[in-house]
Amino acid sequence: MKREEITTIITSDLGGQTRGKGYPTRDRESRMKRGIGWTPTNSMITPLGPIAPSPWGPCGDLALRPDPDTETRVDFNDDSAVESFVIGDILHLDGTPWDVCPRGFLKRVLNGLEERHGLSVKAAFEHEFAYLGVDERANSPYALDSVRRQGRFGETYLGALEQAGITLDTFMAEYGPRQYEVTVGPANGVTAADQAVIIRELARATAWRQDQQRVSFTPLLRPDAVGNGVHVHFSLSETASGRPVNHDPDHKDGLSETAGALLSGMLAKMPAYLAMTASSPVSYYRLKPNRWSAAYNNLGYRDREAGLRICPVFDESKITDQYHFEYRAADATASPYLLLGAILAAGLWGLDQGLERAKVFEGAPQDFDEAHNQALGVTRLPTSLEEALDLFEADTDLEPIITPTLKSAFLASKRFELSLMKDLDAEARCARYAEIY
Numbered sequence: 001m002k003r004e005e006i007t008t009i010i011t012s013d014l015g016g017q018t019r020g021k022g023y024p025t026r027d028r029e030s031r032m033k034r035g036i037g038w039t040p041t042n043s044m045i046t047p048l049g050p051i052a053p054s055p056w057g058p059c060g061d062l063a064l065r066p067d068p069d070t071e072t073r074v075d076f077n078d079d080s081a082v083e084s085f086v087i088g089d090i091l092h093l094d095g096t097p098w099d100v101c102p103r104g105f106l107k108r109v110l111n112g113l114e115e116r117h118g119l120s121v122k123a124a125f126e127h128e129f130a131y132l133g134v135d136e137r138a139n140s141p142y143a144l145d146s147v148r149r150q151g152r153f154g155e156t157y158l159g160a161l162e163q164a165g166i167t168l169d170t171f172m173a174e175y176g177p178r179q180y181e182v183t184v185g186p187a188n189g190v191t192a193a194d195q196a197v198i199i200r201e202l203a204r205a206t207a208w209r210q211d212q213q214r215v216s217f218t219p220l221l222r223p224d225a226v227g228n229g230v231h232v233h234f235s236l237s238e239t240a241s242g243r244p245v246n247h248d249p250d251h252k253d254g255l256s257e258t259a260g261a262l263l264s265g266m267l268a269k270m271p272a273y274l275a276m277t278a279s280s281p282v283s284y285y286r287l288k289p290n291r292w293s294a295a296y297n298n299l300g301y302r303d304r305e306a307g308l309r310i311c312p313v314f315d316e317s318k319i320t321d322q323y324h325f326e327y328r329a330a331d332a333t334a335s336p337y338l339l340l341g342a343i344l345a346a347g348l349w350g351l352d353q354g355l356e357r358a359k360v361f362e363g364a365p366q367d368f369d370e371a372h373n374q375a376l377g378v379t380r381l382p383t384s385l386e387e388a389l390d391l392f393e394a395d396t397d398l399e400p401i402i403t404p405t406l407k408s409a410f411l412a413s414k415r416f417e418l419s420l421m422k423d424l425d426a427e428a429r430c431a432r433y434a435e436i437y
Helices: 025-034 040-044 102-117 144-149 153-163 190-208 257-277 316-322 336-353 370-375 385-394 404-421 426-436
Strands: 006-012 018-024 036-038 062-066 072-074 083-091 119-131 168-173 179-184 230-238 299-301 308-310 325-327
Touching (some): 006 062, 006 102, 006 190, 018 025, 018 190, 025 062, 040 404, 072 153, 072 190, 083 102, 102 119, 102 190, 119 190, 119 336, 144 168, 153 179, 153 190, 179 190, 190 336, 230 257, 230 336, 257 308, 257 336, 385 404
Antiparallel strands (some): 006 018, 036 062, 062 083, 072 083, 168 179, 308 325
């Protein structure tokens, strides 16, 4: 029988899940123009399955319209179906943006940075994940044997990313159980978040083709394990000239005034927007001191437990181009668009307010008393999703970019998700999210 290739128009929703609708690939030309129908309440489908209470109910119609620059087609040449999908924007039927669309939210923030400050952003997402096609063994971190035991997965995965046009950087066996990491080169603006979606989906697609194995991007496979984070590297440049504006050779830490104000906004608002970057109850089992994850809103210099860090430069002669920053209080339960959009919205607020240059925190915050940390503007990040959502709801400084409609939909979705988890202990919660992500 002749097979008919299917292309799916996808979106990364409020829970970081990839959802969409498909069409025969032969209809590409017409679908690129008109997209495919979408329903507002689709955005209230939780990662656990049930739909959160929706303000739209069964009413309303939207369009999921594809961006041709995100077309991804990977043929694994193994007689399986071609992976064919394209990322779309959720729009009103008249073509105007729908403000609950995560990709549209990121675009609003990027437009604000450009229109108000003449700035553009480059970013790259580091992804950690568990490949469940290998058994868990002691002494696996960074081991050549761990690379060997994953068999064809890594080679096939990198080949798929290459087909998708993504610039590869590294692939390695990480520290956690069955854990691997993939890093890619930087991309401009929304493309960086698009690539994060593609990276996750091609990992899942590749694993399935290895005897129907799976990967999981969950923050924790179990409460006592090393977790999977998402680290976002980013830098600023002038839109008009393309000139990087992150480094100041006369500053003791090399931090420019422009980038310093951006980072100050991120640090000040980190507790309030954390729910958008670490978006599940199990995320907060990982965000603890002494776990090589972020537990405070501090700026560190090459500190892998800081909420934000100044990254190392390996060639001092190229420091102007290479000097950049990393946001670490995140994982893959967050949509890449909400994650990048949230931290940049806080940075935009810092620029708008003309905040002073951020200061590097010396040492580990948990080693100092609360009075010392508070005097330096450093505080413990929320220790639960409930706490993070309450802080997110109370903060109004990031409006109107985080619009009331987007904010209320996100809060309703996440609080309903929490209600579905309330009777499960930590181990059962971790197991559930390992299945979902």
